[in-house]
Amino acid sequence: MIKFEDKTAVDFVIVGAGGAGGVVAKELSTAGFQVVVLEQGPHLHEEDFTHDELKHKDIWIPPFLGQDALTNDHSLQPNTFRKTASEKAEPAAFAQYGRCVGGGTVHFTGNYWRFHEVDFVERTRWGAIEGTGFADWPITYADLEPYYTKAEWDLGISGLAGANPFDPPRSKPYPLPPMPIKSSGVLLERGARKLGWHPYPAPMAILSQPYQGRSACAHCGFCELYGCEWGAKSSTLASVIPLAEKTGRCEIRPNSYVRKISTAKNGHVDGVLYFDAHKQEHLQKAKAVVVCANGAETPRLLLMSKSNLYPQGLANSNGVVGKFFMVDRGSFALGTFEHPLNEFKSVQVTRVVQDFYDSDPKRGFYGGGGIDARFNFYPIGFALAGLPPDTPRWGAGYKKALKQNYNRTVTVLTHTTCLPLESNTVSLDPEAKDAWGLPALRFTYKTHADDVKTLEFFTARSLELLDAAGCVQKWAYPNGDTSAAVHLLGTCRMGNDPKTSVVDKHHRAHDVPNLFIVDGSSFVTSGRNQPTCTIQALAYRAADQITRLAKAGEIASG
Amino acid sequence: MTAQIIPSDDAPGAREARVIYFIDRVLTTFDRDKQPAYAQGLKDLQHKTVEMFPGTNKFSSLASVQQIQLLTAIEKTDFFELVRVHTIVGYLSRPEYGGNHDQAGWKLIGFEDEMTFQPPFGYYDSEYKKDR
Numbered sequence: 001m002i003k004f005e006d007k008t009a010v011d012f013v014i015v016g017a018g019g020a021g022g023v024v025a026k027e028l029s030t031a032g033f034q035v036v037v038l039e040q041g042p043h044l045h046e047e048d049f050t051h052d053e054l055k056h057k058d059i060w061i062p063p064f065l066g067q068d069a070l071t072n073d074h075s076l077q078p079n080t081f082r083k084t085a086s087e088k089a090e091p092a093a094f095a096q097y098g099r100c101v102g103g104g105t106v107h108f109t110g111n112y113w114r115f116h117e118v119d120f121v122e123r124t125r126w127g128a129i130e131g132t133g134f135a136d137w138p139i140t141y142a143d144l145e146p147y148y149t150k151a152e153w154d155l156g157i158s159g160l161a162g163a164n165p166f167d168p169p170r171s172k173p174y175p176l177p178p179m180p181i182k183s184s185g186v187l188l189e190r191g192a193r194k195l196g197w198h199p200y201p202a203p204m205a206i207l208s209q210p211y212q213g214r215s216a217c218a219h220c221g222f223c224e225l226y227g228c229e230w231g232a233k234s235s236t237l238a239s240v241i242p243l244a245e246k247t248g249r250c251e252i253r254p255n256s257y258v259r260k261i262s263t264a265k266n267g268h269v270d271g272v273l274y275f276d277a278h279k280q281e282h283l284q285k286a287k288a289v290v291v292c293a294n295g296a297e298t299p300r301l302l303l304m305s306k307s308n309l310y311p312q313g314l315a316n317s318n319g320v321v322g323k324f325f326m327v328d329r330g331s332f333a334l335g336t337f338e339h340p341l342n343e344f345k346s347v348q349v350t351r352v353v354q355d356f357y358d359s360d361p362k363r364g365f366y367g368g369g370g371i372d373a374r375f376n377f378y379p380i381g382f383a384l385a386g387l388p389p390d391t392p393r394w395g396a397g398y399k400k401a402l403k404q405n406y407n408r409t410v411t412v413l414t415h416t417t418c419l420p421l422e423s424n425t426v427s428l429d430p431e432a433k434d435a436w437g438l439p440a441l442r443f444t445y446k447t448h449a450d451d452v453k454t455l456e457f458f459t460a461r462s463l464e465l466l467d468a469a470g471c472v473q474k475w476a477y478p479n480g481d482t483s484a485a486v487h488l489l490g491t492c493r494m495g496n497d498p499k500t501s502v503v504d505k506h507h508r509a510h511d512v513p514n515l516f517i518v519d520g521s522s523f524v525t526s527g528r529n530q531p532t533c534t535i536q537a538l539a540y541r542a543a544d545q546i547t548r549l550a551k552a553g554e555i556a557s558g
Numbered sequence: 559m560t561a562q563i564i565p566s567d568d569a570p571g572a573r574e575a576r577v578i579y580f581i582d583r584v585l586t587t588f589d590r591d592k593q594p595a596y597a598q599g600l601k602d603l604q605h606k607t608v609e610m611f612p613g614t615n616k617f618s619s620l621a622s623v624q625q626i627q628l629l630t631a632i633e634k635t636d637f638f639e640l641v642r643v644h645t646i647v648g649y650l651s652r653p654e655y656g657g658n659h660d661q662a663g664w665k666l667i668g669f670e671d672e673m674t675f676q677p678p679f680g681y682y683d684s685e686y687k688k689d690r
Binding site (some may be wrong): 052053054088126180181182183185186187190218219220227229337339340341342343344345346379380383393394395396398399402403406407479 | 559562563564565567569571575621626633642643646647649650651652655663664666667668669670671672673674675676677679680681682683685686
């Protein structure tokens with residue numbers, strides 16, 4: 001593997017080797033550029049992954065081992081949280097994100113939904129929503145379509161084109177057939193059909209057949225939250241990062257924690273300062289920098305990169321960095337069924353419904369989403385949080401319920417819109433520091449009333465669906481404010497107007513010509529909160545734009 | 559206590575799954591900071607035993623129905639919750655951690671730890687295949 005010297009200015013430094021960074025690294029190195037990718041977390045491989053529930057961070061389980069290498073560790077990198085700017089933020093384990101080579105694509109479930117055409121133009125379609133920064137994207141679905149196709153074929157996505165009547169137009173089918181249906185999928189399909197809805201095979205970033213030298217899924221069942229031991233999940237770790245390394249022009253440098261992007265006198269960026277695994281500081285020189293650190297770490301890094309030239313932080317002359325923060329929203333309902341489902345086998349999701357994807361003025365509020373059926377519990381998590389609410393918490397009755405329900409429970413999860421509010425932000429905590437002495441992430445987030453109404457609407461649809469599928473018992477979790485977040489979006493939004501957005505439609509920072517930002521932070525609106533597919537399509541498109549600009553000599557460095 | 563949280567019947571409970579081995583292990587490894595909570599909690603349990611059942615001084619010598627009565631009286635305490643969670647986790651975590659002996663917990667719930675499975679996976683998808 002190639003190793004670059006810190007002092008040699010490489011063509012590009014990419015900050016973050018995740019869903020976006022891995023794609024950009026592969027594209028730029030393949031196009032002939034020298035690339036160094038700095039990743040906070042370790043470089044793990046298939047043999048490092050396990051089926052051990054105690055080693056994984058699961059929201060249902062108290063943190064026993066605290067050695068989860070796949071996601072951020074709040075004991076080293078604390079968060080603070082508050083609902084509004086008038087409150088003092090208190091320590092909280094708020095945000096969870098991938099922190100290893102491959103980023104969130106290592107532990108994600110693999111749901112791979114394209115945005116629909118409407119997602120890019122909702123402000124025009126729907127009109128303004130008071131108190132929000134609801135806006136159109138500067139690009140359309142048609143602009144991104146070739147890159148959705150490229151992502152699906154490059155990474156390896158299983159699905160069935162044409163099966164979802166609400167799907168946007170596509171230029172090519174999926175490269176791989178859908179995953180075999182599970183009992184949760186059959187039940188969703190049965191219930192949905194009865195209600196007149198249109199279930200279809202879930203598009204998944206998991207290989208249903210061998211593809212490009214990688215093994216097909218063996219149905220071991222440990223996808224959601226786990227790293228794939230077969231390399232069958234189409235993480236950037238398993239798919240494009242090895243291709244980037246193979247070019248001989250890309251170095252993946254793990255355990256490298258970037259604390260500042262440095263700038264030259266002319267205002268261009270010229271490298272990044274980072275800590276290695278031993279907390280030794282280095283300066284990696286570069287002709288241009290691409291930040292792909294996620295919707296929380298990206299704005300944090302820009303805000304930490306203050307200088308005399310950029311007193312408000314990098315790319316933040318308009319103060320927009322960190323604002324319009326959006327998170328994963330969705331409702332959660334469960335049902336039990338008569339017969340054993342054996343949902344512990346195979347991928348989590350095999351059928352999806354998007355009949356309520358579009359916002360509908362008749363509902364009286366903005367919002368839409370998609371519905372899937374899955375079983376998102378492993379044994380311990382289920383035993384602590386998956387039983388019906390009236391179950392005894394210990395003793396003979398508890399044991400009986402555990403035995404009866406583990407193999408008969410289905411979750412109906414929905415994935416819904418989250419409005420962009422200027423007052424929902426990622427910022428630097430003025431007091432709390434991480435284990436490197438850097439300012440902790442401070443989150444300010446309050447749920448918009450329409451988002452709650454959307455959740456309530458989807459809870460009602462989920463319970464209807466469980467009934468129609470013939471459940472024995474059903475129940476739902478309450479909706480409202482959230483105290484935890486994944487799918488961090490919107491904090492360096494794209495736009496044509498430099499006064500109201502951070503990057504232009506080519507992902508170039510309005511303020512800095514050789515700084516590019518591409519990850520969930522680029523989102524203008526949330527879509528229906530299965531963002532990975534769109535993050536990666538944006539990454540392919542951004543890499544194309546960056547290549548074009550670089551080859552035309554339009555990316556000058558300091 | 560663990561044997562009341564997940565009792566033994568026709569299927570193994572916490573006792574046969576050797577959950578206390580798991581708890582011993584976690585209290586000397588990754589959950590060692592819970593040791594004082596156990597020391598205090600067991601002392602309190604002793605007092606409660608004497609208080610509720612004069613003439614007995616050991617929880618373990620109570621009849622099962624008395625043990626349940628006592629645990630019901632303390633089920634809202636932090637100590638009971640700690641033991642409850644440790645018992646459940648020990649019953650269902652990988653056997654390498656000392657509990658879930660002979661995969662007793664996994665067998666009860668019907669979980670199989672395998673690296674490969676073949677469709678059909680469950681009842682409804684096997685029916686679904688037959689329909690087509």
